[in-house]
Amino acid sequence: MSTALPLVAYPDLESQVRALEEEGYVYLPGVLDDREITALRTAMDGLDKIAANYDRHDTPESSGHLNKSINNAFNRDIHFLPYLDRPGVIEIEEAVHGGDCHVIGMTAWMTGPGRPNQNLHTDWQPLTLPEEVMADPRVKVPIFITTAHFYLDDIDQELGPTNFVPGSHLSGRTPQGDVTWQGGGEQSILCRAGDVVLFRCEVWHRGTANRSKRTRYLLQVHYAKRMITQ
Secondary structure, three states, X not given: OOEEOOOOOOOOHHHHHHHHHHOOEEEEOOOOOHHHHHHHHHHHHOOOOOHHHOOEEEOHHHHOOOEEXXXXXXXXXXXXXXXXXXXXXXXXXXXXXXXXXEEEEEEEEEEOOOOOOOOOEOOOOOOOOOHHHHOOOOOOOOOOEEEEEEEOOOOOHHHXXXXXXXXXXXXXXXXXXXXXXXXXXXXXXXXXXXXXXXXXXXOOEEEOOOOOOOOEEEEEEEEEOOOOOO
């Protein structure tokens, strides 16, 4: 079983940006309150799949487990609009992507019991560089895309946490079948409902199996530099 990923709540914007650059992720505790969590879960339940939008809604009857993934939820229900520029999150996004950054996606994602493990992957690898180049202090790769995970459940190992390989954004490549980097393996994001974890697109990560009897609710918001298309 994976160990827990260290979740440090940095107190200021400068430290939060540094964490994204150096550690690949930043933790923001208690961003949402109980009322907001309940309302978001209800809004997500009310969304229906639109095939033309590349939405997905697998059911236990069709595939053995629930996997409901609704793209660009902000176009579907006005309730999701405040989470495009949530205070405490948007300031970090503008600091790393620029004041003209934009949202390139928002996914309402529900995964039920029986959901299997994903493989380790990056969301996008903008540059492939040798490790010795990435380790050179003169080299600083811009943060092109980040994802904010708004967790709507208390996450434990049974519910299927997101696993990271810490520091792997500095590998300069995709995992290519590797499950460790520089001797470090996967660690699980074990957090509370209402917490947010922001991470950059090059971090090696995966969703893990839901071995519980509960459905995991997660709102993903994807941000990018203005040059990146939606």
